[in-house]
Amino acid sequence: MIPLQISPFQYVANGVVFSSIIVLAAIGLSLVYSIADFANFAHGDLMTVGAFSALFSVGFLRPMLGDAGVFGLPLWFFLALAFGMGAAAVISVITDRVVYQPVKGADSIGLLISSIGVALVYRALVFLSFGTEAERYGVPRQGPIPWVRETLGIAVTPRNLVVVTLTIVLVTALHLTLTRTTLGRKMRATADNADLARVSGIRTSEVILAMWLIGGALAAAGGVFLGLEELVRPRMGFDILLIVFAAVILGGIGSVYGAMLGGLVIGMVHELVPLFNQWGIIPVGSRYAAAVAFVIMVAILLVRPSGIAGDSG
Amino acid sequence: MSAVSSWVSETLVRDATERRIFATLGLITLLLVVGVLTGVIGPRFLLFQIALVGMYALLSLGLNVQWGYAGLINFSVAAFWGIGAYCAALLTAPNSPLGLGLHPVFGFLAAIVVSAFIAVLIGIPTLRLREDYLAIASLGLAEVIRAIILNERRWTAGSSGISGIPNLMSWLPLTDAATTAAIVVVLLAVVYLFLRRVHRSPWGRVLRTIRSDEDLAKALGKNTYQFKMQAFVIGSVIMAVAGAFYAHLNLYIDPSDLVPLTTFYIWIAVILGGTGSNRGAVVGAAVVIAIREGTRFLNDIGFIQTLGIDLAPLRLLFVGGLIILIMRFRQDGLLPPKDELIWPAARDESSTGGASPSGAVPDGGTASNGGDDR
Numbered sequence: 001m002i003p004l005q006i007s008p009f010q011y012v013a014n015g016v017v018f019s020s021i022i023v024l025a026a027i028g029l030s031l032v033y034s035i036a037d038f039a040n041f042a043h044g045d046l047m048t049v050g051a052f053s054a055l056f057s058v059g060f061l062r063p064m065l066g067d068a069g070v071f072g073l074p075l076w077f078f079l080a081l082a083f084g085m086g087a088a089a090v091i092s093v094i095t096d097r098v099v100y101q102p103v104k105g106a107d108s109i110g111l112l113i114s115s116i117g118v119a120l121v122y123r124a125l126v127f128l129s130f131g132t133e134a135e136r137y138g139v140p141r142q143g144p145i146p147w148v149r150e151t152l153g154i155a156v157t158p159r160n161l162v163v164v165t166l167t168i169v170l171v172t173a174l175h176l177t178l179t180r181t182t183l184g185r186k187m188r189a190t191a192d193n194a195d196l197a198r199v200s201g202i203r204t205s206e207v208i209l210a211m212w213l214i215g216g217a218l219a220a221a222g223g224v225f226l227g228l229e230e231l232v233r234p235r236m237g238f239d240i241l242l243i244v245f246a247a248v249i250l251g252g253i254g255s256v257y258g259a260m261l262g263g264l265v266i267g268m269v270h271e272l273v274p275l276f277n278q279w280g281i282i283p284v285g286s287r288y289a290a291a292v293a294f295v296i297m298v299a300i301l302l303v304r305p306s307g308i309a310g311d312s313g
Numbered sequence: 314m315s316a317v318s319s320w321v322s323e324t325l326v327r328d329a330t331e332r333r334i335f336a337t338l339g340l341i342t343l344l345l346v347v348g349v350l351t352g353v354i355g356p357r358f359l360l361f362q363i364a365l366v367g368m369y370a371l372l373s374l375g376l377n378v379q380w381g382y383a384g385l386i387n388f389s390v391a392a393f394w395g396i397g398a399y400c401a402a403l404l405t406a407p408n409s410p411l412g413l414g415l416h417p418v419f420g421f422l423a424a425i426v427v428s429a430f431i432a433v434l435i436g437i438p439t440l441r442l443r444e445d446y447l448a449i450a451s452l453g454l455a456e457v458i459r460a461i462i463l464n465e466r467r468w469t470a471g472s473s474g475i476s477g478i479p480n481l482m483s484w485l486p487l488t489d490a491a492t493t494a495a496i497v498v499v500l501l502a503v504v505y506l507f508l509r510r511v512h513r514s515p516w517g518r519v520l521r522t523i524r525s526d527e528d529l530a531k532a533l534g535k536n537t538y539q540f541k542m543q544a545f546v547i548g549s550v551i552m553a554v555a556g557a558f559y560a561h562l563n564l565y566i567d568p569s570d571l572v573p574l575t576t577f578y579i580w581i582a583v584i585l586g587g588t589g590s591n592r593g594a595v596v597g598a599a600v601v602i603a604i605r606e607g608t609r610f611l612n613d614i615g616f617i618q619t620l621g622i623d624l625a626p627l628r629l630l631f632v633g634g635l636i637i638l639i640m641r642f643r644q645d646g647l648l649p650p651k652d653e654l655i656w657p658a659a660r661d662e663s664s665t666g667g668a669s670p671s672g673a674v675p676d677g678g679t680a681s682n683g684g685d686d687r
Contacts, residue, residue, distance in 0.1 A: 039445045103641055108445055109386065110640050113584065116577055117636025120629050127626035238573075242456060245449045291460045294453030301446055302438045 050220020397556025
């Protein structure tokens with residue numbers, strides 16, 4: 001095979017887009033880890049649920065709104081995104097009420113195993129409702145933005161820009177919520193020490209509700225963006241779940257800001273694997289991109305079990 | 314006759330719930346026998362299912378050593394199963410990429426050696442980790458193994474799989490199906506007795522201590538890491554043997570069985586059967602096969618075909634729902650471990666106070682009554 005001459009910056013641009021998706025997913029996983037205290041294996045399939053909920057809403061939004069667009073994407077897409085985020089937020093709250101809260105003597109392992117059951121149920125419901133085929137949102141195909149291509153020599157489509165911009169908006173909104181609102185302070189306190197928060201008079205049930213809403217909505221956003229960049233597939237979320245776990249572990253389990261940083265790093269590494277291969281740093285190609293992320297995860301656990309940004313201890 | 318019934322009441326069945334469970338199992342067995350005799354079920358098909366149950370039971374026993382005895386959350390069951398299956402297939406099938414066509418014994422030996430080696434490699438970084446980290450790390454490493462098998466076509470034939478795997482012991486005067494079923498029954502009995510023996514040994518007692526309180530085990534001067542590694546390797550080797558057997562049962566292997574869903578099936582079998590209980594692992598494996606294969610039958614029923622429902626998602630829904638229901642309502646499983654760690658002789662001594670010779674040991678009568686350590 002003749003190696004295609006692709007600018008290294010192209011891989012970086014791809015990495016930024018993929019990182020955005022991982023960051024959005026990692027925040028929710030990290031929130032559940034810190035506040036509900038278990039590894040939620042259903043988080044990946046929650047992304048799928050969000051992506052397919054958005055796909056469902058496209059069915060009625062598109063005829064209603066026509067193809068009027070903003071920022072190079074049709075308006076219906078943004079509303080479908082909002083719909084998917086809302087649906088996943090509601091579904092994750094319902095799941096918590098129906099499944100996680102009633103598990104008696106819920107230790108973190110019982111919840112972890114329950115969450116595998118939830119993941120399979122989510123996936124089965126997606127299969128039953130939408131079939132097994134990969135789908136598309138039907139956003140018109142777009143070429144790379146010409147001036148970026150001419151000045152930097154890399155291909156960036158308007159949808160890439162929308163994904164990255166909306167991720168920055170969502171992450172900033174979360175940051176402001178966590179630091180500037182009473183709810184955010186309660187969440188941080190509960191994440192830090194749930195028992196102490198409870199005896200200090202914080203209604204932890206309120207915090208847990210907010211956690212599932214935020215985590216579910218962000219997971220859905222990640223799922224919709226993944227579906228926009230690639231395809232909407234019933235296994236899409238589960239397939240990247242371990243990469244998201246890698247990001248969360250890299251950033252330090254339970255730390256939201258760590259999850260953002262970890263997501264950025266893991267997403268970048270995932271997309272830079274072919275480049276590293278070209279440069280001879282690692283002997284494997286892009287087929288092993290996910291495997292490289294897992295190996296990094298295990299290596300991090302080995303030398304620093306609490307992650308980059310985690311507490312020492 | 315009374316000796317048999319007292320053996321049953323003392324070692325197999327311990328209370329009314331368990332009696333009901335065994336009665337149900339007996340009824341199903343009876344139905345299967347009647348089905349074969351009346352020609353509804355082909356004997357070949359039944360023998361294949363028995364072999365499949367035996368294979369799943371081996372996997373469940375392997376996981377039970379890791380999770381039930383030592384409390385290790387290993388989510389790489391499918392990977393070790395796949396290592397065993399691929400060792401057997403690559404070495405014995407004449408048309409595998411290696412093209413060696415060796416005797417099946419070498420396949421089993423390679424499965425044991427390679428799986429033990431990889432278990433140590435995976436165990437070194439992960440067994441020191443907190444339990445849920447181990448879950449994630451082992452699932453990640455299992456996916457790495459699956460990616461390698463899928464992508465290194467020169468060595469593993471990739472997604473096209475390996476066919477032409479020879480039958481085991483075709484010189485036996487039995488049909489192929491009967492031979493494999495007989496082999497797995499013997500294999501299962503050997504592994505079962507071995508595990509019961511080691512579980513009751515001091516080694517098994519240390520593992521139980523580690524599972525309920527690792528700090529206590531450390532305080533008692535035990536090198537818990539060593540013990541966990543031994544349990545991990547033993548369990549992984551049993552899984553690989555099951556995989557090697559499967560290669561000779563199915564005569565074809567491809568990477569599609571190495572997906573995490575296979576691992577989750579085995580987890581259901583162990584938790585449903587009763588974590589820590591070997592007999593539970595066997596029963597759980599039978600139930601999981603009943604779910605997997607029973608739902609396959611539904612496809613043949615004309616009514617369901619006319620509805621046009623694809624049954625694969627329904628099966629997934631059922632399995633997921635089952636996990637949730639077990640965790641919520643019967644975390645101890647169908648046959649939770651009771652006094653499996655006590656030597657029969659010791660039990661008789663401790664229960665001499667008033668217990669009739671033929672009576673079952675009363676529940677909770679011993680200090681090491683199990684199944685309550687979660």
